[in-house]
Ligand code: SF4
């Protein structure tokens with residue numbers, strides 16, 4: 001069986017602008033079946049990093065929110081704390097960053113709620129049948145929401161080749177511990193140069209895994225990888241050891257996406273914006289020039305089909321010169337390997353299909 005993916009290109013007219021197309025896509029993809037009156041509906045998106053500009057524009061999110069409210073739902077916009085100690089490492093800074101990027105209530109018409117709490121630890125383990133992981137750590141707000149609309153900016157990504165709906169689900173709905181589990185299989189490390197021996201991390205660690213040896217030291221055998229210490233260190237001295245292979249990280253991410261959809265069968269809709277296709281993640285404080293021209297917007301209820309269709313449309317496009325794209329400029333050329341040649345970006349899609357997250361076969365319905 002192939003999933004239907006609805007596609008609107010970026011052409012507009014006085015009869016229909018791009019915002020109107022988002023609404024038409026939502027209707028075609030069956031939003032009326034996904035949400036019900038009274039639903040607390042999580043609209044999962046990326047708040048954007050300070051300095052970046054390629055994340056989904058708040059005015060599009062406003063149209064999504066308005067549609068959900070017309071359907072009687074109570075939508076809110078959500079994202080999670082980052083694993084790394086940057087501008088969105090806890091809820092207060094993350095919410096401020098989102099608002100500075102235009103996600104204020106006055107613009108989007110809905111409150112912002114972090115899905116994993118104040119410091120990225122409000123989460124629950126969800127059992128999954130994934131093959132690698134037996135359970136995943138998902139932000140509890142995601143699990144408690146009645147329904148979900150996942151609005152993603154489709155772009156390149158340095159670890160996973162591309163980022164779209166699956167990444168927004170898998171990485172974006174996981175707790176700090178969950179992100180750590182996807183990126184690393186070993187304990188974090190304290191930088192002796194940066195550590196001031198303030199002992200804040202010792203109090204934060206519930207597993208007595210940090211001891212003082214002049215400076216803080218993490219005992220590998222005791223550390224359970226909860227990542228709590230990373231967020232509390234005022235000196236940003238606790239470093240994640242990004243040791244997980246890209247291949248394994250992509251598979252784990254697909255398994256996390258499966259967990260993020262726990263209890264949401266028939267209750268989730270996905271929208272990918274294939275515009276401003278920057279070569280790397282939106283977590284950087286800059287967005288590099290797009291590697292292909294703006295392509296359009298996709299909607300559907302199968303995240304694997306949606307990401308597969310998005311990747312195919314990007315690859316079918318001609319690449320733009322004078323960008324991070326180094327090869328594959330011709331229509332049909334591999335744009336993701338053209339930016340990140342060592343990454344087999346299809347791994348996420350293959351594994352997602354294998355574990356039942358969705359299917360790679362799709363029918364593209366063009367508007
Ligand atoms: S919180 Fe940071 S600076 Fe303080 S002891 Fe721990 S690692 Fe060192």
Ligand code: SF4
Nearest residue numbers: 205223224226227229
């Ligand atoms: S990751 Fe968690 S368990 Fe490990 S040292 Fe840090 S706070 Fe302790």
